[in-house]
Amino acid sequence: MTKTTIDPQEVAKFAKLADHWWNTSGPLKTLHDINPARLEFITTHCNVSGKRVLDIGCGGGILTESLAASGCLPSGIDAEPEAIAAAKRHAETQGLAIDYQCTPIELYESERFPLITCMEMLEHVQNPQEVINHCARLLAPGGFLLLSTINRTLKAYATAIIAAEYVMNLLPRQTHEYSKFIKPGELAQMVRAAGLEVTGLRGISYNPFSRTAGLQDDVSVNYLLSCFKP
Numbered sequence: 001m002t003k004t005t006i007d008p009q010e011v012a013k014f015a016k017l018a019d020h021w022w023n024t025s026g027p028l029k030t031l032h033d034i035n036p037a038r039l040e041f042i043t044t045h046c047n048v049s050g051k052r053v054l055d056i057g058c059g060g061g062i063l064t065e066s067l068a069a070s071g072c073l074p075s076g077i078d079a080e081p082e083a084i085a086a087a088k089r090h091a092e093t094q095g096l097a098i099d100y101q102c103t104p105i106e107l108y109e110s111e112r113f114p115l116i117t118c119m120e121m122l123e124h125v126q127n128p129q130e131v132i133n134h135c136a137r138l139l140a141p142g143g144f145l146l147l148s149t150i151n152r153t154l155k156a157y158a159t160a161i162i163a164a165e166y167v168m169n170l171l172p173r174q175t176h177e178y179s180k181f182i183k184p185g186e187l188a189q190m191v192r193a194a195g196l197e198v199t200g201l202r203g204i205s206y207n208p209f210s211r212t213a214g215l216q217d218d219v220s221v222n223y224l225l226s227c228f229k230p
Helices: 008-015 029-045 062-069 081-093 128-138 154-167 184-193
Strands: 052-056 073-078 099-102 113-119 139-150 197-207 212-216 222-228
Touching: 008 081, 029 062, 029 113, 029 139, 029 197, 029 212, 029 222, 052 062, 052 128, 062 073, 062 081, 062 113, 073 081, 081 099, 113 128, 128 139, 128 184, 139 184, 184 197, 184 222
Parallel strands: 052 073, 052 113, 073 099, 113 139
Antiparallel strands: 139 222, 197 212, 197 222
């Protein structure tokens, strides 16, 4: 029997935000702000031009559209129907041909991809190891998997929950649960258990006043991990 990766409460949270995916000053604005840093990490670790890419947990398509603009041939999947509907609507307005499907990763079938991204999703699922296992299933040999999530540290709790959700109102309250945060060593162990090799680790800095983000060596809050399938 296939293990589910879906946490219904987490899906419900994002269903309430369905109309705000492309509002750059709305409750999901930080995703727009950190998107250039995410894309820089991806393009630094692999050549994306002309590659088929699967964006897992794509939401309304913020990263997926950036991948398309970078020369990828993207597909996006998400378990939340309204997010996929928003992604399809926005891609149509931009004239982008992106294959979006509403499905959890464990039920998704496709030819294997040379590039897979899974950003800001692992801290919202029920079984992160299962997500990684299915990423490995869908990844072609010689392909790259790029992940991002939040470290389980006191600094991350203070920054990503207390400050971001309750003090500065950068995110809706209860967006994150501290217990779902993942230490880099834990994520690396999951990756290796799925038969992948870790090739890179960087943190993301974020200035809420200038609304700018960048890559950094400090991984104590938000971080990205790159993996390779031998």
